[in-house]
Amino acid sequence: MPTIRPSSDLRNSYNEISEFCHKYNEPVYITKNGSGDLAVMSIETYERLVGKFELYALLEKGLDDIENSRVKPAREVFARIEGRLRK
Incomplete structure (x- = not known):
């Protein structure tokens, strides 16, 4: 199941998102106004x-x-x- 977070979490919960991406080697899908906008993943x-x-x-x-x-x-x-x- 993909991890989906609102765009505000990039600002408010950056460290949490970063830790998740590194721990699970999966992208986090970022929404903007309720629609898919970005996929964030570790390098x-x-x-x-x-x-x-x-x-x-x-x-x-x-x-x-x-x-x-x-x-x-x-x-x-x-x-x-x-x-x-x-x-």
Whole structure:
């Protein structure tokens, strides 16, 4: 169940919201005039979320490369890497 707080709590209960975000690694949804307005989360949770998006983008690019035959056999790639390491 999401935690929902009014915007006035950002000013009046900032420390409580911060502690919740760090303890539970979940966002707190902030409302303004009764409607959703913001989602507040810890930096750690934000960075983990952004990391997932970046990973999904790389996976999508890899799948696109496979579908469009822009791939090489692994043994060729590893041989090339090993050659560079020996220099």
